[in-house]
Amino acid sequence: MATDHADNTATVSRTRGIVFRYVLLVATLSALASLGLLLANVAVDAFAPFSADPSWYLVYLCTLVLPTLLVGWVLRRHELLVGGIEALFVPIGGLFGAGALFLLFEVLPFNVWFAWAVGIAVPLAIWLLSSVAGTSGRLRAGLTLIFGGVSLFGLPLVDVSTTGVLGPLVMGLPAYIQLKVYSIPNYYLTYLLTLALPVALLVGHQIRKRESFNAGLAATGLVAIASLSVLFQTVVYTYVALVLVVTVLVPAAWYWYTQWRDRPDDRLQFAFPATVLIGAGLGRLAIWALSISGPNSWVDLQFLQDAPTRYAESAGLNPALVGSLLLMVVVIATAFPLGVGAAVYLEEYAPDNGFTRLIQLNISNLAGVPSVVYGLLGLGLFINLGGMSGETISLFGRTITLSGMPTGSVLVGGLAISLLILPIVIISSQEAIRSVPDSLRQASFGMGATRWQTVKHVVLPRSIPGILTGTILAVGRAVGETAPLIMVLAASYSSSPPGGLLDKATALPLQVYSWAFEPDPAFRHGVLAAGVVVMIVVLLVINSIAIIVRNKYEARQQ
Amino acid sequence: MTDGHSEAETEPNATTDSATMTDDSEDELKTHSAGFESPPTGETIIEAEDVNVWYDDDRALEDISMAVPEHNVTAIIGPSGCGKSTFLRCINRMNDLIDDARVDGTLKLAGKNVYDEDVDPVALRRRVGMVFQKPNPFPKSIYDNVTYGLEMQGIDGDYDAIVEDALREAALWDEVSDRLHESGLELSGGQQQRLCIARAIAPDPEVLLMDEPASALDPVATSQIEDLIAELAEEYTVVIVTHNMQQAARISDKTAVFLTGGKLVEFDDTQKIFENPEHQRVEDYITGKFG
Ligand SMILES: Nc1ncnc2c1ncn2[C@@H]1O[C@H](COP(=O)(O)OP(=O)(O)OP(=O)(O)O)[C@@H](O)[C@H]1O
Ligand SMILES: [Mg+2]
Numbered sequence: 001m002a003t004d005h006a007d008n009t010a011t012v013s014r015t016r017g018i019v020f021r022y023v024l025l026v027a028t029l030s031a032l033a034s035l036g037l038l039l040a041n042v043a044v045d046a047f048a049p050f051s052a053d054p055s056w057y058l059v060y061l062c063t064l065v066l067p068t069l070l071v072g073w074v075l076r077r078h079e080l081l082v083g084g085i086e087a088l089f090v091p092i093g094g095l096f097g098a099g100a101l102f103l104l105f106e107v108l109p110f111n112v113w114f115a116w117a118v119g120i121a122v123p124l125a126i127w128l129l130s131s132v133a134g135t136s137g138r139l140r141a142g143l144t145l146i147f148g149g150v151s152l153f154g155l156p157l158v159d160v161s162t163t164g165v166l167g168p169l170v171m172g173l174p175a176y177i178q179l180k181v182y183s184i185p186n187y188y189l190t191y192l193l194t195l196a197l198p199v200a201l202l203v204g205h206q207i208r209k210r211e212s213f214n215a216g217l218a219a220t221g222l223v224a225i226a227s228l229s230v231l232f233q234t235v236v237y238t239y240v241a242l243v244l245v246v247t248v249l250v251p252a253a254w255y256w257y258t259q260w261r262d263r264p265d266d267r268l269q270f271a272f273p274a275t276v277l278i279g280a281g282l283g284r285l286a287i288w289a290l291s292i293s294g295p296n297s298w299v300d301l302q303f304l305q306d307a308p309t310r311y312a313e314s315a316g317l318n319p320a321l322v323g324s325l326l327l328m329v330v331v332i333a334t335a336f337p338l339g340v341g342a343a344v345y346l347e348e349y350a351p352d353n354g355f356t357r358l359i360q361l362n363i364s365n366l367a368g369v370p371s372v373v374y375g376l377l378g379l380g381l382f383i384n385l386g387g388m389s390g391e392t393i394s395l396f397g398r399t400i401t402l403s404g405m406p407t408g409s410v411l412v413g414g415l416a417i418s419l420l421i422l423p424i425v426i427i428s429s430q431e432a433i434r435s436v437p438d439s440l441r442q443a444s445f446g447m448g449a450t451r452w453q454t455v456k457h458v459v460l461p462r463s464i465p466g467i468l469t470g471t472i473l474a475v476g477r478a479v480g481e482t483a484p485l486i487m488v489l490a491a492s493y494s495s496s497p498p499g500g501l502l503d504k505a506t507a508l509p510l511q512v513y514s515w516a517f518e519p520d521p522a523f524r525h526g527v528l529a530a531g532v533v534v535m536i537v538v539l540l541v542i543n544s545i546a547i548i549v550r551n552k553y554e555a556r557q558q
Numbered sequence: 559m560t561d562g563h564s565e566a567e568t569e570p571n572a573t574t575d576s577a578t579m580t581d582d583s584e585d586e587l588k589t590h591s592a593g594f595e596s597p598p599t600g601e602t603i604i605e606a607e608d609v610n611v612w613y614d615d616d617r618a619l620e621d622i623s624m625a626v627p628e629h630n631v632t633a634i635i636g637p638s639g640c641g642k643s644t645f646l647r648c649i650n651r652m653n654d655l656i657d658d659a660r661v662d663g664t665l666k667l668a669g670k671n672v673y674d675e676d677v678d679p680v681a682l683r684r685r686v687g688m689v690f691q692k693p694n695p696f697p698k699s700i701y702d703n704v705t706y707g708l709e710m711q712g713i714d715g716d717y718d719a720i721v722e723d724a725l726r727e728a729a730l731w732d733e734v735s736d737r738l739h740e741s742g743l744e745l746s747g748g749q750q751q752r753l754c755i756a757r758a759i760a761p762d763p764e765v766l767l768m769d770e771p772a773s774a775l776d777p778v779a780t781s782q783i784e785d786l787i788a789e790l791a792e793e794y795t796v797v798i799v800t801h802n803m804q805q806a807a808r809i810s811d812k813t814a815v816f817l818t819g820g821k822l823v824e825f826d827d828t829q830k831i832f833e834n835p836e837h838q839r840v841e842d843y844i845t846g847k848f849g
Contacts, residue, residue: 351657352657437694439690439692439694440694440696440697441655442652442655442690442694443690443694443695443696443754443757444696444706444710445652445655445683446650446652446683446687446688446690446758447683447687447706447707447710447711447757447758447761448680448681448683448684448707448710448711448761449680449706449707449710450680450710453710457696457706457709457710458696461697462697
């Protein structure tokens with residue numbers, strides 16, 4: 001009887017367990033399937049895959065897909081597939097870097113870029129020279145600061161109208177060059193001097209450190225040759241090709257070279273990027289030779305380069321891309337230092353009293369406040385308070401003239417989003433800081449380090465990967481955030497990219513949102529879907545940066 | 559403490575209570591060393607007078623008074639939870655870092671009360687190095703671990719030479735000289751602990767506090783560390799907490815016995831403590847009758 005009983009309970013719990021397990025499985029699968037359907041739908045709308053000639057698919061199947069599958073399968077059996085994919089991702093990541101750089105160039109006209117590059121070169125040179133001369137750290141820092149300050153911002157409190165020989169000294173180099181220097185080198189030369197040259201020197205320096213002086217020289221020479229060789233092609237503008245050399249070719253060559261040398265047993269992994277790149281090239285060539293028409297995708301270079309228009313065919317989201325990039329810059333520049341600072345204070349300095357606990361409680365709650373509320377806050381704080389320029393209000397019997405931030409500018413939108421993600425940045429940074437073992441702090445204090453030294457040399461280095469991961473993920477969330485932007489930016493719809501932080505701007509989610517209401521169905525399906533695809537890709541890139549940062553630091557700390 | 563009292567009174571050349579012997583510790587030391595083959599003695603460098611520590615409302619140390627002589631190894635032994643670590647942390651004011659710890663009494667380092675208003679705990683910790691129970695090297699290179707104190711304290715000098723000296727003194731140089739720039743975490747536990755010792759002595763402190771430095775180590779590593787401590791005593795004053803009675807007997811010149819409740823029951827030359835303790839409870843503890 002006793003055994004009977006036991007058997008009974010065993011069966012009951014087992015059936016329950018099985019039912020529960022499959023219910024969970026079905027729930028998960030259906031959630032994933034609905035999301036997958038939605039994304040597939042968007043992809044079909046965005047890329048219009050059925051508009052392509054079937055032979056287009058056939059060509060790529062033969063040159064790209066089948067060889068890649070085959071090579072991938074072989075590499076997998078040798079456990080080299082991951083390495084192969086990584087090797088392929090370096091140039092692809094470089095392409096995204098190039099894209100971001102081009103967006104930046106749109107905001108920063110190249111004369112401004114040139115002017116600031118010259119301004120920064122001066123303190124950099126001073127620092128390098130004094131470190132070669134072997135001066136002490138403090139003197140070096142002081143020299144760099146003084147010369148850098150003068151070079152970038154000029155001498156304070158001196159009459160700015162002074163020109164002539166003393167002009168650069170008074171105004172600072174960037175301002176002086178922008179105002180007074182009319183013969184600036186062209187695009188190609190500017191980027192050659194400001195991008196390719198430093199990169200070539202850096203690569204040479206690194207190689208020299210690892211190998212020999214001659215190897216370093218050779219590396220510098222190779223980069224220089226690649227940078228110059230773009231002059232002899234007519235496919236794209238020389239400056240575009242130069243930027244691609246710097247962002248795609250050099251990092252890829254660097255990564256491939258180090259892998260090739262450090263892992264002689266894994267060299268087979270290069271079959272993967274080779275197959276993919278050669279396959280894509282061959283396919284492209286075949287299609288061009290046979291003049292086969294590909295899919296009439298909405299996502300193409302034109303879409304990324306053009307401004308929105310009334311015609312779906314020629315619509316683009318370049319201003320929104322630039323706007324989002326600038327918003328990100330503002331968000332990172334404000335939320336990162338504030339958030340990390342607050343986290344360090346709360347974890348390392350604040351006494352454990354009621355006030356600290358109150359702040360802590362508030363931060364946790366702020367992380368859960370709906371984003372619309374932050375939009376309102378931005379509206380109230382930055383626009384209504386600051387926007388009505390010249391208006392006066394009376395406060396405690398005083399009259400205050402409002403100076404004003406321009407309505408709907410990148411700065412205001414960025415600050416509003418920054419407020420939104422600040423609690424998330426603080427909380428994730430706090431968690432990262434808390435995970436630093438106390439024994440390390442004790443060791444540091446025991447060595448006679450001050451609290452700040454302990455934070456700087458022990459706590460922050462250990463927690464920075466966690467802090468960065470958290471911050472980057474939060475920035476990713478900020479990029480997709482719509483509600484605050486609708487409140488702050490929507491009033492100032494702009495169809496040209498912002499030229500600076502105080503310009504009116506639009507952003508990716510706003511642009512997508514506004515396309516949803518266009519009467520033309522080509523907008524509501526094609527263009528809208530293309531916008532969604534671009535946004536998702538941007539988010540994926542940001543999240544992969546977070547993952548890469550984490551993996552890299554984790555590997556280093558073991 | 560009270561039952562120890564009556565015993566103490568029967569002993570002519572002993573002080574009546576360990577808590578009262580601080581004022582003339584000099585004489586006291588001499589009286590005691592007379593009978594033995596002259597254990598090294600020196601000037602008093604650390605002098606505790608009625609030190610009390612509370613964590614919130616729990617008293618962890620009760621009226622501790624003792625005088626630690628310079629260039630000696632002083633061992634602190636006692637059952638778990640009797641306040642040995644707490645006392646050690648009083649000496650370099652690491653207790654300041656514990657929010658609810660409160661210290662009162664005076665604790666003099668070379669004649670100056672370290673709890674005076676004008677004493678900066680950071681400056682104090684630069685004179686009093688510490689080695690912890692669990693090896694805790696920084697996740698930096700071996701070299702950077704040893705130079706950490708120098709850099710934080712702004713000490714200039716030939717770092718390469720200092721690193722080599724410190725590592726040699728910590729008996730680690732031969733094992734790591736060819737990989738100074740690899741991570742300190744890649745060493746074995748015993749090597750890590752010796753690295754921590756090298757790190758502590760690199761800035762040349764006056765006193766070295768060690769909280770059960772060998773408790774996580776195997777017998778071989780332990781004996782290496784013990785040899786090391788004996789050598790260190792020539793240059794530094796070492797105060798070491800240990801659970802290992804034999805270790806205290808082997809390496810220390812003086813021994814303090816703390817018993818439950820945070821009381822210092824007996825403080826004397828090590829030989830005396832282990833061969834002829836004045837208090838029955840100390841004898842019981844040392845012979846393992848309780849603990
Ligand atoms: N940070 C702290 N907060 C509160 N109480 C503490 C703290 N540290 C120690 N105590 C208490 O103080 C008493 C003495 O602790 P201490 O760590 O000094 O003992 P110990 O002699 O070093 O013991 P062990 O041999 O186990 O290391 C114990 O009762 C302990 O619970
Ligand atoms: Mg302890």
